[in-house]
Amino acid sequence: MTASTLPLQVLVISLRRSADRRAKVEQELQKVSLPWAFLDAVDGSALVSPPPEYQPLKVQLLQGYPLTPNEIGCYLSHKEAWKRCVAHNIPTLVFEDDFVLSPEFENVINGLLTNVSAWSLVRLQGLYEVPYQELATVGGAHLVKNLGDAVGATAYLLKPQVAKVLIDESRDIYEPVDHFLEHQSKHGLECLAVRPYPVDISRVKSTIDDRSERAPVKGLRKRVRSIARAVDRLCSAKPWFPKS
DSSP states (O other): OOGGGSSOEEEEEEOTTOHHHHHHHHHHHTTSOOOOEEEEOOOGGGOSSOOTTOOHHHHHHHHSSOOOHHHHHHHHHHHHHHHHHHHHTSOEEEEESSEEEOTTHHHHHHHHHTOGGGOSEEEOOOSSOOOEEEEEEETTEEEEEESSOOOOOSEEEEOHHHHHHHHHTTSSOOSOHHHHHTOHHHHOOOEEEEESOSEEEOOOOOSSOOOOOOOOOOTHHHHHHHHHHHHHHHHOSSOSSOOO
8 A cells, every 4th residue: 555545635835826836846746646735825925914813912022023924824824734634634744835855755655654653743854953863664764753943844744633733722823833843842742753854945935934044032032031931821821831
């Protein structure tokens, strides 16, 4: 039984207007036999006002910086992918539209789908190199626990029960979606990874995310943030940054 015949939904988050990127997605996915579909991304730059999930003042206090409009749109797009995962009740592979597949990609997916008890949420790409702990071997690759936040949400695989938790914990949007996926103290989920990653990025500037490298929060802003988080933990039944 191959990955193409196992229950799987593949969604590629992409702006409808990004014709060139969509053409590259179609070309890349011709390499594999997986059925897939585009998921029209939320265009953050076109949002007239922030969605109800986003509270600007609280985000500034507890996060230390505001999210950009496209970070908000990107998060909402992934949230829609999670909703479709729950609706179809099958494992779902989520891509952003700037991915490149390795030759081992389909074997890795087949290995994961035939060993579903070994994972719930799996990162298939990462921007930063971080140390990791090996757990098992699937599809000729290593299933690991990253010992740090590799950042990036270009490709990951999740189960419906995980998608439901992510939706429930996203009533408030206050951090980039890739950081939220790794935020175990918030959602209680273990995000594993496949190493070496079977997906890379195309290095083309994203059209649904405008996040640049941010300077660390420090000085007075950091002290204010620490106080705000402590107050939130005391006063909120669902604090944004619970103690690990």
